[in-house]
Amino acid sequence: MSILHTVNKSPFEKNSLESCLRYAKSGSAVLLIEDGIYAALAGTTFEQRVATAMSELDFYCLAPDVKARGFSSSNVMNGIKLVDYAGFVDLTVEYEKVQAWL
Amino acid sequence: MKFIIQVNEGPYQHQTADSAYQFTRAALARGHEVLRVFFYHDGVNNGTRLTSPPQDDRNIVSRWSALAAEHELDLVICVAAAHRRGILDESEMKRLDKDAYNLAPGFRISGLGQLIEGVVLADRLVVFGD
Amino acid sequence: MKIKKCLYVNRRAPYGTSYALEAIDMVLIGSAFDQDISLLFIDDGLFQLKKGQDTADLEIKNHSPAYRAFEMYDVEKIYVSKEAMAARGLKRGDLLVDVELLSDSRIKELMDEHDVIFSF
Numbered sequence: 403m404s405i406l407h408t409v410n411k412s413p414f415e416k417n418s419l420e421s422c423l424r425y426a427k428s429g430s431a432v433l434l435i436e437d438g439i440y441a442a443l444a445g446t447t448f449e450q451r452v453a454t455a456m457s458e459l460d461f462y463c464l465a466p467d468v469k470a471r472g473f474s475s476s477n478v479m480n481g482i483k484l485v486d487y488a489g490f491v492d493l494t495v496e497y498e499k500v501q502a503w504l
Numbered sequence: 505m506k507f508i509i510q511v512n513e514g515p516y517q518h519q520t521a522d523s524a525y526q527f528t529r530a531a532l533a534r535g536h537e538v539l540r541v542f543f544y545h546d547g548v549n550n551g552t553r554l555t556s557p558p559q560d561d562r563n564i565v566s567r568w569s570a571l572a573a574e575h576e577l578d579l580v581i582c583v584a585a586a587h588r589r590g591i592l593d594e595s596e597m598k599r600l601d602k603d604a605y606n607l608a609p610g611f612r613i614s615g616l617g618q619l620i621e622g623v624v625l626a627d628r629l630v631v632f633g634d
Numbered sequence: 635m636k637i638k639k640c641l642y643v644n645r646r647a648p649y650g651t652s653y654a655l656e657a658i659d660m661v662l663i664g665s666a667f668d669q670d671i672s673l674l675f676i677d678d679g680l681f682q683l684k685k686g687q688d689t690a691d692l693e694i695k696n697h698s699p700a701y702r703a704f705e706m707y708d709v710e711k712i713y714v715s716k717e718a719m720a721a722r723g724l725k726r727g728d729l730l731v732d733v734e735l736l737s738d739s740r741i742k743e744l745m746d747e748h749d750v751i752f753s754f
Contacts, residue, residue: 405745417677421677424738425738466526487526490527491527491536499750500628500629501751502630504631510752585656616659617667619660624635
């Protein structure tokens, strides 16, 4: 079963993303929402960690949350796909269940 | 698909209620069924009709009420969590001998069994929290 | 009612927030509805199971006895991260209840095996 993992906290604030990556199985996906989008930005100390994880997991990022925080698609790491809320819904349908890392 | 949404935080303090609302609206717009939105922990505070947020910002409580009215959405406030935090409907007010009730339109108060039932009937549980 | 395999993932310590307490209520209701329940404690969640909690000086209710009552509700599948225990300097004997210690890779499988995952 493939899981859609949602992460809503910044990796600088909490260990939610780290725990998610520890337990997310290959072939699952991670959707970064709310403050979680900071993990998607290029040029941070988490970039390498996320880049490594991308070899096993598909990464998505909620565009409205990126925009709200003053960033744009050009700030987001290559390979992380931006989605809107409709895309978020589609992901929850595509994957067999959703696990929230709060 | 049938969805059940769980909201674990109150309005404004966290982005939780906003994210849950936008997701719920998008799911309905996509033609999916949202069986229930279940409010737990501080999430029950989404159900008080006594909020008066500034006019130039979103009114989280009333937009839940409006969404419920528009789509016949079942918004359920967990009774145990509500008792701890002071969210009451008229019947709970009488039963608990309080002098006021504050449940917002479109919400109803019920037990955790409604979340479990929703999870059994739905295809997807999506949890929003902090 | 259909039976689903429900995994309750606990990641937070007790008392600093109320998620642990309200998670207990959810577990008991899930059991009352005859669902197939497993509890997983990872990150600081395993501190919820620490023996010897004494909350008298905080004047907060000590809810840890509830974990011992789980068995009476047929909630017996209690899993704890081996790695999280070691990281926090805890041993099996420090815990209130019998648990199964799982490796990270086994935990990944556990999440996969369940129909529904609750997060608090």
